[in-house]
Amino acid sequence: QLQLQESGPGLVKPSETLSLTCTVSGFSVSSSVYSWGWLRQPPGKGLEWIGTIYSSGSTYYNPSLKSRVTLSVDTSRNQFSLNLNSVIAADSSVYYCARRGFYSGSKRDFYYFDYWGQGTLVTVSS
Amino acid sequence: DIQMTQSPSSLSASVGDRVTITCRASQNINSYLNWYQHKSGNSPKLLIYATSTLQDGVPRRFSGSGSGTDYTLTISGLQSDDFATYYCQQSSSTTWTFGQGTKVEIK
Numbered sequence: 001q002l003q004l005q006e007s008g009p010g011l012v013k014p015s016e017t018l019s020l021t022c023t024v025s026g027f028s029v030s031s032s033v034y035s036w037g038w039l040r041q042p043p044g045k046g047l048e049w050i051g052t053i054y055s056s057g058s059t060y061y062n063p064s065l066k067s068r069v070t071l072s073v074d075t076s077r078n079q080f081s082l083n084l085n086s087v088i089a090a091d092s093s094v095y096y097c098a099r100r101g102f103y104s105g106s107k108r109d110f111y112y113f114d115y116w117g118q119g120t121l122v123t124v125s126s
Numbered sequence: 127d128i129q130m131t132q133s134p135s136s137l138s139a140s141v142g143d144r145v146t147i148t149c150r151a152s153q154n155i156n157s158y159l160n161w162y163q164h165k166s167g168n169s170p171k172l173l174i175y176a177t178s179t180l181q182d183g184v185p186r187r188f189s190g191s192g193s194g195t196d197y198t199l200t201i202s203g204l205q206s207d208d209f210a211t212y213y214c215q216q217s218s219s220t221t222w223t224f225g226q227g228t229k230v231e232i233k
Contacts, residue, residue, distance in 0.1 A: 046225070047162075047227075048224070049215075049224070060220050096170070103175060110158060111158075112160040112215075112217060113162075113172065113215075114172050114175075116169035117169060
């Protein structure tokens with residue numbers, strides 16, 4: 001059974017770096033066909049995609065966060081991580097890690113997030 | 127970025143009702159449209175991908191349709207377990223975006 005679990009500090013000071021790790025069990029992050037993502041949901045607001053990383057290390061970032069975000073993957077530990085620097089109060093959110101799954105149709109592939117972690121609340125405050 | 131607009135933002139319905147949620151993209155997303163169900167305190171759950179394909183284990187009362195810029199999630203025969211917030215999400219562009227959500231509440 002594939003499971004994802006976020007871990008990291010629940011409180012980060014403004015201007016510092018938010019660092020979270022997602023530990024995957026029941027599936028290998030080394031898979032060449034699946035990739036891994038981070039998303040967040042500020043209190044009372046909707047979902048926002050942060051970025052996606054492949055086991056090769058290739059990344060895609062949300063342009064609105066690209067200058068502050070770094071994703072990495074550690075295949076030896078079966079984990080992937082999020083670093084968000086220079087945080088502000090507006091970065092306070094529940095952060096989710098997820099697997100990007102896919103479906104191969106007759107002519108094209110479709111992608112979605114099919115497995116999610118339970119989420120972890122990160123508050124930015126001094 | 128492709129903007130996703132859901133309507134309504136919230137609705138009240140009774141068990142057994144047929145519920146329809148609409149999602150409109152700011153440009154053609156060629157059926158690259160997914161739907162998620164999110165209950166407070168839980169992680170989002172994939173319901174439908176590629177506009178109309180039900181994820182494994184999702185009840186058949188959920189269905190999706192649409193093309194181009196306009197998409198619909200329908201719940202045929204609302205159950206008590208279905209009261210939640212629903213999000214559409216496009217995967218047409220490299221920057222994935224979500225609708226603002228539709229909260230389905232008990233009437």
